[in-house]
Amino acid sequence: MRPPRSCNGGRAGMRPAQAMLETVLAVLVVSFVFVTLFRLSHMLTGKILLEHAAMRVARARSVGLNEFMCRKAARVAVIPVSGERLWPTGDDAIDWSMELARVSDYMFSEDEARARGILEYEGWGRLHVTPGDGRESKVSLGFSLFGGDDGFKLEGRAGVEPNAALYMTDGGM
Numbered sequence: 821m822r823p824p825r826s827c828n829g830g831r832a833g834m835r836p837a838q839a840m841l842e843t844v845l846a847v848l849v850v851s852f853v854f855v856t857l858f859r860l861s862h863m864l865t866g867k868i869l870l871e872h873a874a875m876r877v878a879r880a881r882s883v884g885l886n887e888f889m890c891r892k893a894a895r896v897a898v899i900p901v902s903g904e905r906l907w908p909t910g911d912d913a914i915d916w917s918m919e920l921a922r923v924s925d926y927m928f929s930e931d932e933a934r935a936r937g938i939l940e941y942e943g944w945g946r947l948h949v950t951p952g953d954g955r956e957s958k959v960s961l962g963f964s965l966f967g968g969d970d971g972f973k974l975e976g977r978a979g980v981e982p983n984a985a986l987y988m989t990d991g992g993m
Contacts, residue, residue: 863963863974866901870976873897873949874959878978882954890951892935894959895944896923901961902943907936948973954982 873894880890895902908922922939929935946962956979964971 862901866898866961866963867974867976869898869901870959870961870974871978872976874957874976874978875980877949877951877959878954878957878980881951881957882980882982887949887951888932890957891949892927892929894949895941895947896927898943898947898959898961899923899941902941902947904942905940906942907938907940952979955979 876893876897877890880893885893926935926939929938943961948958948960950958952958956977958975958977960973960975962971962973
């Protein structure tokens with residue numbers, strides 16, 4: 821005589837608690853993989869934006885802008901990966917037309933204190949800009965894979981030929 825088949829697919833000796841445990845473990849593993857892939861895609865976006873920011877810094881430096889203007893250009897370029905907006909606060913829903921106006925005002929600010937009074941993001945404190953002479957500009961931003969102190973720096977580099985001397989002269993035409 822054969823033993824009766826169980827309702828769990830025919831595997832004798834398997835209990836419902838074992839199936840539940842296997843399901844929980846599988847969900848945990850899949851969730852961990854999903855979160856890791858999500859964070860890695862965020863870091864890849866950050867790397868792409870850092871390359872873009874470095875190009876903006878190199879261009880700004882090549883046309884004769886000072887380091888403060890280069891730093892502002894880099895900060896604006898990395899807004900999408902800069903985290904939470906620290907200033908101004910209190911806006912639950914961001915009105916993007918107002919955000920664009922703030923970015924414009926931020927770019928026209930004359931010094932660091934006024935700039936911080938217009939717009940600031942949490943990631944801007946981890947942003948390091950080395951404008952150089954425009955031939956080699958470097959922008960780096962600290963990232964953390966899971967939000968702790970396990971961070972590392974991503975870096976973007978770019979360079980252009982400095983052209984400021986061609987058209988920024990003291991004499992007129």
